[in-house]
Structure formats: C-alpha cells, structure tokens
Amino acid sequence: MRVGLFWRVFAVNAGFLALLALLLLVTPVTISAPIALTEAAIVLVALVIALVANALLLRRTFGPLDRLVRRMGTVDLLEPGQRLEVEHDDEVGRVVEAFNGMLERLEAERRERGRRVLAAQEAERVGIARDLHDEVGQALTGVLLQLGSITVSSAEGRQELEEARRSVRSALGEVRRISSELRPEMLADLGLVSALTELTRTFGRAARIRVEPSFDAALPRLSAETELALYRIAQESLTNVARHARASRVQVDLKADESRVLLVVRDDGVGLDGASTEYGGLRGMRERAVLVGGALEIREPAAGGVEVRVEVPADGSGGG
Ligand SMILES: Nc1ncnc2c1ncn2[C@@H]1O[C@H](COP(=O)(O)OP(=O)(O)OP(=O)(O)O)[C@@H](O)[C@H]1O
Ligand SMILES: [Mg+2]
Structure with missing residues (x-):
C-alpha cells in the first residue's frame, strides 16, 4: 500500500512526540520547577536528536524536490534527454514523473516545430534560387547575347562594349553563386x-x-x-x-x-x-x-x- 506524503510526514513527527511522551512516562526523568541543570541538558539533547533525525527523514522525502527545482531552472531543450530519476512512489515522485513527461512533450513539440520552420525556410530558399536563376539569370544571359550582336566601328566603342559584357558576365556568375548557395x-x-x-x-x-x-x-x-x-x-x-x-x-x-x-x-x-x-x-x-x-x-x-x-x-x- 502506498502511504501519502502527508501521512509520512505526520507519522515522523507523531513518532517523535510519542517517543518523548513515553520517555517522560516510563523513565525516571522528571522536570522540576525551577528546572535543574541536568534536566535542562537532557531536554536539550533530546531536542537536538529529534530535530536532526527529523531533518534527515524529511530530506530523504523532499530531496528530489530540490533537485527538481534546480533542473527546472537549468533545463535546456537543445540538450534533450535530461530526465530525473523517480526515487519514491509518492507525491514528490509523481511530480518528478509529470515533469519528465512534460519535458518529453516539449522536446517532441520543439522538434516538430523546428522541422516545420526549417522545411519552410528551405522551401523559400529554393523558390528564391529558382527566381534568381530563371528570371535574373535568363535576363542577364539575354543582355549578354544582345551585347554580342552589337557591332561598333570605333575602337573606343568596342572597348566600352567589352567592359559592359565583362560586367554582365560577372553579375551572371554572382547570380549563379548565390543561387547555388541557396539551393545546394x-x-x-x-x-x-x-x-x-x-x-x-x-x-x-x-x-x-x-x-x-x-x-x-x-x-x-x-x-x-x-x-x-x-x-x-x-x-x-x-x-x-x-x-x-x-x-x-x-x-x-x-x-x-x-x-x-x-x-x-x-x-x-x-x-x-x-x-x-x-x-x-x-x-x-x-x-x-x-x-x-x-x-x-x-x-x-x-x-x-x-x-x-x-x-x-x-x-x-x-x-x-
Ligand atoms: N569562427 C569564428 N571566429 C571568431 N568569432 C566567431 C566565429 N564564429 C562566430 N564568432 C562570433 O560569434 C558571434 C555569433 O556568431 P553567429 O553565427 O551566432 O552570429 P553572426 O554570424 O554574428 O550572425 P548570423 O546570425 O547572421 O550568423 C559572432 O558575431 C562572432 O563574434
Ligand atoms: Mg553567423
């Protein structure tokens, strides 16, 4: 049978109080007024023992919560698979389990969203590359052909024409480079x-x-x-x-x-x-x-x- 967290904490505290009561009832320990030095010492020692034992037991129960809070503060979805161990089958264990499940869903959701974003990005790049290649590239090729069919008589004119063709050719090269960068x-x-x-x-x-x-x-x-x-x-x-x-x-x-x-x-x-x-x-x-x-x-x-x-x-x- 699983004992709930409330009852576990309650049992720990009740146990100590009961032990204290038992000690007072069946042992010759007495408390006089005003309190004697030895009596005060016994009470203090008993108190310290009770507190330490209580802290140890509670830490065992609540330690996983501390670890959970720390992980929640630092978890990075870009490093998937950071799950916490479920140590006890109690409320804290179930919270840790729920947290693990939530991480699982977040990671899956993030993967899905990332895939969609990247796919859309790639599709857009392919579109731009095609436009560059087909529209701008074809237009530039057309200009290059036109320039090639122009005849000029003066030497100066021929030189300018040659320069223009060089510029167009280099622009064409740039267009091809950018287009192939966009779409490998x-x-x-x-x-x-x-x-x-x-x-x-x-x-x-x-x-x-x-x-x-x-x-x-x-x-x-x-x-x-x-x-x-x-x-x-x-x-x-x-x-x-x-x-x-x-x-x-x-x-x-x-x-x-x-x-x-x-x-x-x-x-x-x-x-x-x-x-x-x-x-x-x-x-x-x-x-x-x-x-x-x-x-x-x-x-x-x-x-x-x-x-x-x-x-x-x-x-x-x-x-x-
Ligand atoms: N190989 C490298 N050598 C030196 N510094 C680098 C190098 N790679 C990245 N950096 C530094 O890291 C920073 C972040 O790089 P990151 O690629 O994330 O951004 P970016 O290149 O500035 O912009 P973009 O988002 O367009 O890539 C850069 O601004 C630069 O200062
Ligand atoms: Mg960069």
Missing part, C-alpha cells in the same frame, strides 16, 4: 562529400582563406535531412570564419564509422572572444544538429581559433 543542388544529385568538396572549393576562392578538407570517402547511409543539416552547418561555420575569424586557414574534416558521422570545422582565427553562442547562426546550427538526433559543440582549442564539432547518427541507428 549538388547535395541532392551527388551526395554530401561532393557537395562539401564544392563548398570548400568555392569558399576558399571567394574568402581567400586556405581551406584544408579531409573527407572520409565512405559514409554510412544518412537521411536527406541529416545530409542537409551537415551541409548547412558547414556552410554557416565557413561563413562565420569569413566574417569574424580573420583566419588564414580552416580545416574541414568529415569522419565516419558505420553508425555516426563527425564534422569538424576548425579555424586559426581570433576566437570567439566571449561572443554568445546562444543566438543567431550558432544557435541555429545547434538546433539543426539536435533535430536530426545529433549534438553540436563549439570550442576554442588551446591553439586558438574556433572549432565547431557536430556528430550525427547514421540513418537507422537511433536518434530523433
């Missing part, structure tokens, strides 16, 4: 390693930073969602290196065994310098990792710079 077609067509190879190559050229890629060729099967997460995390990490790190080189490693893939992006720049990792791009990267059942860590190695490590499970090896 290579990822869907040729897979993660090819897409990352292309990403590091274009990044190195555009940012003028030495990129050292080292990719395990054989990866376990990854879901399209996981591949996209790894690709976007690498992309955001490299963008951060270009924007903030003042680095001269950046290593991009992709290591795999049959159940997990580890992506590491490490630069030799100025380091985070106390910048927060709780907002913006860095938080977005953590969310992406958690959504595919992985975990992301941002560290500052002793040698300097910033290191982003993300580990994700392979398809079918568990994880959300």
